[in-house]
Amino acid sequence: MKTMEEVLQDWEAVIGLEVHCELTKLETKMFCGCKLEFGAEPNTHTCPVCLGLPGALPVPNRAAIQSIVLAGLATNCDIEKHTMFYRKGYMYPDMAKNFQTTQGPKAFCMRGHLDLSVDGRGAQERLFWSDLAEGEQSENMTRTADGYVAHVGITRIHMEEDAGKMVHIGGGEGRIAGATHSLVDYNRAGTPLIELVTEPDLRTPEEARLFMQKLRQIFLTLGISDCSMEEGSLRADGNVSLRRRGAKEFGTKTELKNINSFKNLHDGLAYEICRQAEVLEEGGQIYQETRHWDPSKKRTIVMRVKETADDYRMFPDPDLAPYDLTDEFIESVRAKLPELPDERAARYERDFGLTPYDARHLVEHRFTVEFFEAACAAAGDRARELAKPLANLALNDITAYVNAGEGIDFASTPFTPERGVALVSLLAEDAISSKQAKEVFAAVLDEDKDPAAIVEERGMKQVSDTGAIEAVIDEVLAANPDKVEQYKGGKTGLIGFFVGQCMKAMKGQGNPKLINELLASKLNV
Numbered sequence: 001m002k003t004m005e006e007v008l009q010d011w012e013a014v015i016g017l018e019v020h021c022e023l024t025k026l027e028t029k030m031f032c033g034c035k036l037e038f039g040a041e042p043n044t045h046t047c048p049v050c051l052g053l054p055g056a057l058p059v060p061n062r063a064a065i066q067s068i069v070l071a072g073l074a075t076n077c078d079i080e081k082h083t084m085f086y087r088k089g090y091m092y093p094d095m096a097k098n099f100q101t102t103q104g105p106k107a108f109c110m111r112g113h114l115d116l117s118v119d120g121r122g123a124q125e126r127l128f129w130s131d132l133a134e135g136e137q138s139e140n141m142t143r144t145a146d147g148y149v150a151h152v153g154i155t156r157i158h159m160e161e162d163a164g165k166m167v168h169i170g171g172g173e174g175r176i177a178g179a180t181h182s183l184v185d186y187n188r189a190g191t192p193l194i195e196l197v198t199e200p201d202l203r204t205p206e207e208a209r210l211f212m213q214k215l216r217q218i219f220l221t222l223g224i225s226d227c228s229m230e231e232g233s234l235r236a237d238g239n240v241s242l243r244r245r246g247a248k249e250f251g252t253k254t255e256l257k258n259i260n261s262f263k264n265l266h267d268g269l270a271y272e273i274c275r276q277a278e279v280l281e282e283g284g285q286i287y288q289e290t291r292h293w294d295p296s297k298k299r300t301i302v303m304r305v306k307e308t309a310d311d312y313r314m315f316p317d318p319d320l321a322p323y324d325l326t327d328e329f330i331e332s333v334r335a336k337l338p339e340l341p342d343e344r345a346a347r348y349e350r351d352f353g354l355t356p357y358d359a360r361h362l363v364e365h366r367f368t369v370e371f372f373e374a375a376c377a378a379a380g381d382r383a384r385e386l387a388k389p390l391a392n393l394a395l396n397d398i399t400a401y402v403n404a405g406e407g408i409d410f411a412s413t414p415f416t417p418e419r420g421v422a423l424v425s426l427l428a429e430d431a432i433s434s435k436q437a438k439e440v441f442a443a444v445l446d447e448d449k450d451p452a453a454i455v456e457e458r459g460m461k462q463v464s465d466t467g468a469i470e471a472v473i474d475e476v477l478a479a480n481p482d483k484v485e486q487y488k489g490g491k492t493g494l495i496g497f498f499v500g501q502c503m504k505a506m507k508g509q510g511n512p513k514l515i516n517e518l519l520a521s522k523l524n525v
C-alpha cells in the first residue's frame, strides 16, 4: 500500500465526524429518575420507563436539555426552539423498548461551527496551504503565521439515549461468536447522550484528531461530561471518502465506528484513506459500509453494509410533547457559559503578552491550563514578566513529563505552581542556565524540594559575575594564541571552541550569554 503522504498527492480526503458524548455529570437518566452511575451492580438502576414496560411514560430531563443547549451555544449553533423527539426502530436486547428515543430533522442545536488551528507537524498532512500568503483563504482554510485555521461546520447536535450493555459468556474476549449465553445490564439504558455531527469539512486525519480534542476540551470546560474515551463516555465515528484532487463531487464514504482514542481516530482514518486509494486505483469500487479499526492488526474490517434511513422507521414519539424552548430558558443557559478555551487563549495573549502559538497550545490540555493559571496567580505582580517562561515550562518540560507517564495527575506531584515560579525566576535572573533549569525541574519532582534548595545543594549557581568570567576568558585566550590568530583572520566559527573552553574551566556554571558577549567584545577589538 502507498503511504498516506503519497496518496494525498493525487487524492483529497473528505472526513466528517459523528461524536457521541454521554452527559455523565447529570444525576439521573434522560426520561426517568433512575440514578446515573458508572460501574454499579448490574440492573440496580432500572425502572418501568427505562425497561420499556407497557404503559410507563417518559418525562424529559430538564438538566439534560440545559446541557445540550450549553453545548450548542459553545459551538456557535443556532438553538432550535421548536423541536421534538422521535422514535427510531431498534431491535436488540440491550434496549428493552425496541426503539431509541432520539431527535428528527430538527435537533436542539443546528448550524454551528468551530475553527481549528493547525500548526507544526500536524499541518504537514494538508497540502498546499504553505502556498498561500498569511491571512489568505482557500476553500475552508485560512493561512496563519505558522500553519492554517480550518473552519469546520457543525450540522447539528441532537439529544438521544444510550442503550444498555450486553455481556457475552463463553466466547473469546467477550465476543458473541462462540458464546454459550449472554447477560444484559440495563443500568446504562436511557443515559442522556448528545450526538454532534460535523459537515464533511475535515481534510486530514490530524484535523479530525484536533477537532475531537478541541470538542473534548470544550465539553470538559462546560462540565457536562467527564469525556472519558477509555470508559466510552466520549466516542466518535469517522466517515471518510476520497476524491481526485480538483474534483467537486464527493466519493462514497465508509464509516469507522466507535473509535475510543485520539490516536485510533487518526490512525484508523489514515489507514482507511490508504485502503480506499488502493481499491480505487485498481479500478475497484468503495461500498458504503461500516468498518471496524483494529489497532493491533493495523487494518479495518467490514462490520456491516449501510442501512438506509428508511430502515429505522422514524416517527414522532407520541408520548413526548413537542418542545417550545423559551427565550428566557435559552438566555438563562447562556448566562451559565464559562470562559471557553478560545476565549481563554485570547485572554492569555492580551493579559500576559503570550504569542498566539503558546496561548492556543496552553489551552489544549487541562493540566497545562491549571498549572499556568495557578503559577500566574502565585507570581502576583510578576505574572506578565514571567508568563513566557512559565508557558515554556508548561508546554515543554511539564508536557513531556505528563506524556511520559500515562494518565499522570500533574497537580498532585511535588512540582507546585509556586515552585514553578521559583524555577523560572532563577532562570530570569540568570542564576541558572536553561540546561540547569531542566535538571532542577527533574530534581524537584524526584526529591520534593524547592528549586533554590536544589541549586544550593548541587552548587549549581550560574556564575554571572563579569569579573570572574573575564578572568577565565583571559586565561583561555592566553592558552590558545594560535586559535586567537585564526579567529582574527576570519575563522569566526572558533567562537564555539572558546565558549566551550570557558565553560569547561567554569565546570559548566558560567552564564553562556555573558561568556558569549564578553568573548565577542574581547576578540573583536
Ligand code: ADP
Residues within 6 Å of the ligand: 014, 015, 016, 017, 018, 197, 198, 199, 200, 201, 239, 240, 241, 250, 251, 252, 253
Ligand atoms: P449517514 O446517512 O450515512 O449517516 P450523514 O449524511 O448523516 O450520513 O453523514 C454522516 C457523517 O458523514 C457526517 O459527519 C457527514 O459530514 C459525513 N459525510 C457525509 N458524506 C460524506 C462523504 N462523501 N465523505 C466523507 N464524509 C461524509
Ligand code: MG
Residues within 6 Å of the ligand: 018
Ligand atoms: Mg449517521
Ligand code: ZN
Residues within 6 Å of the ligand: 029, 032, 033, 034, 045, 046, 047, 048, 049, 050, 051, 190
Ligand atoms: Zn429508569
